[in-house]
Amino acid sequence: MTPSHTPVLTQPVLDLFSPQEGTHLLDATVGLGGHAEMYLAAAADTQVLGLDIDDSALAQAKKRLQQYGSRVRLTAASYAYLDEVAGNETFDHILFDLGVGSHQLSDSERGISFRSTGPLAMKFSTVGQVQPKLPPSSLPSVKWLEQRLGYAPDAPELIAGIPEEELADILRQYGEERYARRIASALKRMSPNLPAAAVADEIIAAVPGRYEGGRIHPATRTFQALRIVVNRELESLEMGLPKAVSHLKTHGRLVVISFHSLEDRIVKRFLKETKSLTTLTKKPMVATQEEKARNPRSRSAKLRAAQKM
Ligand SMILES: C[S@@+](CC[C@H](N)C(=O)[O-])C[C@H]1O[C@@H](n2cnc3c(N)ncnc32)[C@H](O)[C@@H]1O
Incomplete structure (x- = not known):
């Protein structure tokens, strides 16, 4: 399509x-x-x-x-x-x-939308093709991780590579997520290769049933925060x-x-x-x-x- x-x-x-x-x-x-x-x-x-x-x-x-x-x-x-x-x-x-x-949201391979069947990569640029230069991260923990890896981390690398408390801070700061601690803890326990849709299911399981009165999908704020940080x-x-x-x-x-x-x-x-x-x-x-x-x-x-x- x-x-x-x-x-x-x-x-x-x-x-x-x-x-x-x-x-x-x-x-x-x-x-x-x-x-x-x-x-x-x-x-x-x-x-x-x-x-x-x-x-x-x-x-x-x-x-x-x-x-x-x-x-x-x-x-x-x-x-x-x-x-x-x-x-x-x-x-x-x-x-x-x-x-x-x-x-980008409708590309199921891309892992940006929580309906994606692809891994939770979150990168705008297509993985494996042109990788335009990204500015340095303003977050010390992400800067440190990037130095260790030698390249800008994607979402699974970010989740695995920084402490849970700092992951929760990212969800709070960039997603204005109320349940940041619970979600950060669930993300840290997950396998790094889960498809984005399965990550979204884990997030649903980590938050109360009536999340924000049903107005938005429970993964919306988390995905937004990760996307903002991964793409700088x-x-x-x-x-x-x-x-x-x-x-x-x-x-x-x-x-x-x-x-x-x-x-x-x-x-x-x-x-x-x-x-x-x-x-x-x-x-x-x-x-x-x-x-x-x-x-x-x-x-x-x-x-x-x-x-x-
Ligand atoms: C909302 S879309 C633009 C749609 C466009 N105005 C149109 O009419 O088709 C936003 C685009 O910005 C691109 N983008 C995001 N961050 C960027 C950056 N730092 N530099 C250049 N393009 C970027 C995304 O890849 C995406 O294709």
């Missing part, structure tokens, strides 16, 4: 960028190329440089955008290191559409945002779409504290009721935008 992903908040993104003939977009998270395609179709001779750390997503984007020929360049890289890809180039518009794409999501964002601004033209616009409060907090603070930016969104923009009904992933999306002075 060809993976798919419905891009969120497309109209606000288009309105904020208002692509004109010949304008350039840096799409820092091009994914399957949904937002990029919209930008390319909006005006003649617009151009896109697209980055992603998931090379299988890039392969899909390449197919989808091939009709635009040399107007599109796609590269496997993390936005944390976008200087290395963008060189001296500047852009009229820069987009970050953060987090995990539906194409927050460290990447902290590194990528100032780099993006340095590649923005004067009067150029930056749009960031985030999907959880930890990301949104970083974006909000960054826009406020960066002297060269004027914030265009006093409050974050969110999806309409119609979009939320059509695309459930848009329910947690928050869009913030700014213009370079």
